[in-house]
Amino acid sequence: MDERLKKYATQDVPRYTSYPTAVQFSNDFAPETWVDWLGALPEDASLSVYVHIPFCRQMCWYCGCHTTIPNTYERAATYTRRLLKEIALTAPMLKGPKGRVTHFHFGGGTPTYLAEDDLRAIVAKVRDLFGFAEGAEIAIEMDPRTFSREKAFALAEMGFNRGSFGVQDFNARVQELVNRIQPYEMVAECVKNLHDAGIEAVNFDLMYGLPGQTVDSVIETAKLAAGLRPDRIAVFGYAHVPWFKKHQKMIRDEDLPGIEERYEQAVAIGETLTANGYTAIGLDHYARDDDPMTTALHAGTLRRNFQGYTVDPADALVGFGCSAISSLPRGYAQSARDMAKWATRIEEGRLAIDRGIAITPEDRMRAEIIERLMCFLRVDPRAIAEKHGFDPAMLAASYEKLKPLEADGLCRVEEDGRVIVPEDRRLFVRTVCTAFDAHYQPRPQRHAKAV
Numbered sequence: 340m341d342e343r344l345k346k347y348a349t350q351d352v353p354r355y356t357s358y359p360t361a362v363q364f365s366n367d368f369a370p371e372t373w374v375d376w377l378g379a380l381p382e383d384a385s386l387s388v389y390v391h392i393p394f395c396r397q398m399c400w401y402c403g404c405h406t407t408i409p410n411t412y413e414r415a416a417t418y419t420r421r422l423l424k425e426i427a428l429t430a431p432m433l434k435g436p437k438g439r440v441t442h443f444h445f446g447g448g449t450p451t452y453l454a455e456d457d458l459r460a461i462v463a464k465v466r467d468l469f470g471f472a473e474g475a476e477i478a479i480e481m482d483p484r485t486f487s488r489e490k491a492f493a494l495a496e497m498g499f500n501r502g503s504f505g506v507q508d509f510n511a512r513v514q515e516l517v518n519r520i521q522p523y524e525m526v527a528e529c530v531k532n533l534h535d536a537g538i539e540a541v542n543f544d545l546m547y548g549l550p551g552q553t554v555d556s557v558i559e560t561a562k563l564a565a566g567l568r569p570d571r572i573a574v575f576g577y578a579h580v581p582w583f584k585k586h587q588k589m590i591r592d593e594d595l596p597g598i599e600e601r602y603e604q605a606v607a608i609g610e611t612l613t614a615n616g617y618t619a620i621g622l623d624h625y626a627r628d629d630d631p632m633t634t635a636l637h638a639g640t641l642r643r644n645f646q647g648y649t650v651d652p653a654d655a656l657v658g659f660g661c662s663a664i665s666s667l668p669r670g671y672a673q674s675a676r677d678m679a680k681w682a683t684r685i686e687e688g689r690l691a692i693d694r695g696i697a698i699t700p701e702d703r704m705r706a707e708i709i710e711r712l713m714c715f716l717r718v719d720p721r722a723i724a725e726k727h728g729f730d731p732a733m734l735a736a737s738y739e740k741l742k743p744l745e746a747d748g749l750c751r752v753e754e755d756g757r758v759i760v761p762e763d764r765r766l767f768v769r770t771v772c773t774a775f776d777a778h779y780q781p782r783p784q785r786h787a788k789a790v
C-alpha cells in the first residue's frame with residue numbers, strides 16, 4: 340500500500356448514499372412535513388418503493404444491519420400486518436395515477452424470513468395501491484441458508500425478477516468465525532433454483548476485512564463467485580464497531596486483518612472480478628457487460644441511492660417499515676428505528692416518520708457533484724454549479740480542500756476544474772467527495788472507514 344494512502348484508509352467517511360447524509364437528519368422533524376412533500380410530488384412522478392424486513396433466523400457476527408432474531412414467527416406476522424397498514428396509510432397521500440413504481444425492493448434483515456403468504460400480501464398491497472410500471476424491477480434480498488427451490492418458484496410467481504444473495508466469503512473457516520455456514524454448493528444450488536424459476540437477474544454481496552480472511556482466500560472466493568456468473572457483485576468492507584453492534588464482540592480483534600491487509604484484499608477482489616469479465620462500477624460494485632448497470636455506467640445514467648448503485652431513475656423513493664429511509668425531491672425522511680415506536684405510531688393510524696432533512700438548493704447542487712463522482716469517478720463541478728444557478732466561485736473552498744488529496748494522488752484537478760479520481764484510487768472516492776460536502780466533520784466513529 341502506498342504510504343501516502345494509509346492516513347486516508349482509516350479515515351471515517353460517509354457512504355454517500357444520499358447528500359446530505361443520514362448523520363445530518365434532524366430528530367426535530369414533523370411527519371406533517373413529509374406528508375406535504377408527498378402531496379407535492381408531480382402526478383406523473385415515477386416511484387421506487389423500498390420495504391424493510393428487520394428479521395433474520397440467526398445472527399451473523401459481522402452484521403451491521405437493522406435486524407433482530409425473533410423467538411417466534413408471531414412477531415414477523417404482526418410486523419407484516421402493520422406494514423400493510425403503513426402502506427395503506429401512505430398511498431392516498433400521493434396524487435396521480437397508479438402504475439408508476441419502476442423499482443420495488445425488499446431489504447433487511449432477511450426478507451425471505453417472511454412466510455410466503457405474508458410476502459405475497461405485501462407485494463399485492465403495493466401492486467393494488469401503487470401499481471407497477473411496465474417492466475418494473477421487483478427485487479429481493481435472500482439468505483442462501485433459508486432458500487429453497489419452492490421459494491424460488493413462489494417468488495417468481497409473485498413477480499420478482501431480481502434476487503440478491505449475501506455470499507460474503509466461501510472459505511469454511513471464515514464462515515465459522517462469522518457464524519454463517521453456507522458452502523459454495525449451497526449458493527450454487529440457490530442460483531440454479533432462481534434461474535430455473537425464471538428469475539434471471541442475480542446479485543451477490545461479498546465482503547473483505549472479515550476475521551480469518553487473507554488475500555489468497557478472498558481471491559479464491561471472488562473466483563468462485565464470478566464462476567457462478569451473477570449479474571452484479573457488490574463488495575463491502577467489514578465495519579468492526581462492537582461498541583455499537585454488541586454481537587460483533589463475538590469477533591476477536593486478533594482474527595481481524597489490519598488496514599494494509601484490508602486494502603490488499605479489496606484490491607485483490609476487484610482485480611479478480613475484472614479479470615473474470617466484470618466491469619468495475621463506482622466505489623465497490625462490479626457488473627457483467629450485459630447488465631443494465633454497465634450500460635448505465637457507459638451511458639452516464641447510473642444513479643446512487645439508499646440501496647447503493649442503481650439504474651433506477653425514479654423521481655422519489657418511498658420506504659416502508661421500521662427504520663426505512665425515503666427520498667423525495669424536497670428532502671429525506673426516516674421512519675422510527677425503534678420497533679416499539681414504529682409499531683405504536685402505525686397502530687395509532689399515524690405515519691412513523693421521526694427524522695429527516697429538507698434539501699436546500701445548495702445541497703441539491705452539491706448532491707449532484709457528489710453523486711456523479713461516486714458513480715463515474717469524474718465530475719465537472721463548475722458546470723454543475725452553473726446549471727443550478729450558482730456562481731462556480733463558491734466552490735473555491737472545495738478546490739482548496741482537494742489540493743492535499745491531489746498531492747497524495749487521490750484525484751487530479753484539470754485546468755478547466757474537472758475532478759478525476761484515477762481508477763486505482765476508486766476506494767478513496769468518498770474521501771474526494773468530502774471536499775464538496777459542506778456538512779462533513781471528520782469525527783471518529785461518525786461514519787464507516789474509507790477502506
Ligand code: SF4
Binds near residue numbers: 449
Ligand atoms: S442475514 Fe444479513 S441481516 Fe441477517 S444477521 Fe446476517 S448479515 Fe445481518
